[in-house]
Amino acid sequence: MLAARFHSFGGPEVLRVEEVPWPHPQGDEVLIRVQASSVNGTDLGLRRGSGPARLVARPPFTVGLDVAGEVVGFGPRVTAFDPGDRVFTLIGHGGGGAAEYVTVRQSRVAAAPASVSPAEAAAVPLAGLTALQALRDGAGLHLRRGARVLVYGAAGGIGSFAVGLARHYGATVTGVARGGKLDFVRELGADEVLDSGAVDFTRLGRTWDVIFDTPPALPFARVRSSLTPDGVYVSTRPFPTSLADVRARVGRQGPRWSGVQTKERSQDLAFLARLIDAGELRVPLDRTFPLSEIVAAHRHAEGRTARGKTVVVIHGV
Numbered sequence: 001m002l003a004a005r006f007h008s009f010g011g012p013e014v015l016r017v018e019e020v021p022w023p024h025p026q027g028d029e030v031l032i033r034v035q036a037s038s039v040n041g042t043d044l045g046l047r048r049g050s051g052p053a054r055l056v057a058r059p060p061f062t063v064g065l066d067v068a069g070e071v072v073g074f075g076p077r078v079t080a081f082d083p084g085d086r087v088f089t090l091i092g093h094g095g096g097g098a099a100e101y102v103t104v105r106q107s108r109v110a111a112a113p114a115s116v117s118p119a120e121a122a123a124v125p126l127a128g129l130t131a132l133q134a135l136r137d138g139a140g141l142h143l144r145r146g147a148r149v150l151v152y153g154a155a156g157g158i159g160s161f162a163v164g165l166a167r168h169y170g171a172t173v174t175g176v177a178r179g180g181k182l183d184f185v186r187e188l189g190a191d192e193v194l195d196s197g198a199v200d201f202t203r204l205g206r207t208w209d210v211i212f213d214t215p216p217a218l219p220f221a222r223v224r225s226s227l228t229p230d231g232v233y234v235s236t237r238p239f240p241t242s243l244a245d246v247r248a249r250v251g252r253q254g255p256r257w258s259g260v261q262t263k264e265r266s267q268d269l270a271f272l273a274r275l276i277d278a279g280e281l282r283v284p285l286d287r288t289f290p291l292s293e294i295v296a297a298h299r300h301a302e303g304r305t306a307r308g309k310t311v312v313v314i315h316g317v
């Protein structure tokens, strides 16, 4: 079968579409015929080999951390799925999604939202789960009706889901993104947009209950005074990197520090599918590319014009 892999770390040009062995499902794994796989910020970091990515992605490495597709086989312990089921899943850091077929443990798989295309379904798992788990589990947004939430990097994959989810939880949302992307962030449902190149929100003398740093790009010490006394800063960096972070993570007084480590929970995927099918959460699909154009897909996703999600279509329907 065909898969998009890199043999050495580097720019988008290190990606190649090549023949690889067919995967065989074992134990509780399902075999998925991949219809589409999204490009996440994490894929770009793994491909570049930046920081801890070198320890996670051992070349040759097949990119693609999440997919939507059809169940076509399973190991002997699979009980939850039948052939032909339309599913979506977060594979995890092992990758393998940008390929014709992939095997995934059934506990990571859920029925795909019925009201959207496979390309839209594939856009959801990693970015949607990260936004959900950061806002709900990290910031307790489901318990803070009427909260004021600032989403930094609001036009990115995680950021664009975060705007929609914060609105779902009844928050008033300030979306911060670069100037050319502000209309897109408004369309996602943000009540207010700020241009990160023109306005430093930490100098406005205002406060928010939750600040979600999606790139992540904001030191906690810088945003602390922009949080309410019981406010929460949530980062996509899972661990504290400064003493100020550690103090705000364990301290009992003042704004709190929190970091998200995304979990492959099928019940959270099912929750996102219900919101999408109920018309309460929009899938921010930007552009699709065929597998043969994986290099162009990565170039687009890491370029300055990307808004929302870039998706690679494999077995298109």
Ligand SMILES: NC(=O)c1ccc[n+]([C@@H]2O[C@H](COP(=O)([O-])OP(=O)(O)OC[C@H]3O[C@@H](n4cnc5c(N)ncnc54)[C@H](OP(=O)(O)O)[C@@H]3O)[C@@H](O)[C@H]2O)c1
Pocket: 040, 041, 042, 045, 126, 127, 130, 152, 153, 154, 155, 156, 157, 158, 159, 178, 196, 214, 215, 216, 217, 236, 237, 238, 260, 261, 262, 301, 302, 303, 304, 305, 306, 308
């Ligand atoms: N902890 C976890 O478990 C976990 C899980 C998933 C993802 N992540 C991490 O989350 C991050 C975001 O992922 P993603 O998929 O949302 O990426 P993405 O789709 O590439 O979006 C990133 C967004 O951040 C913006 N941005 C980047 N640097 C910025 C800066 N210095 N100032 C302002 N905006 C900036 C980008 O805007 P421009 O394009 O205009 O620069 C883009 O809109 C990645 O670093 C990823 O590794 C962590």
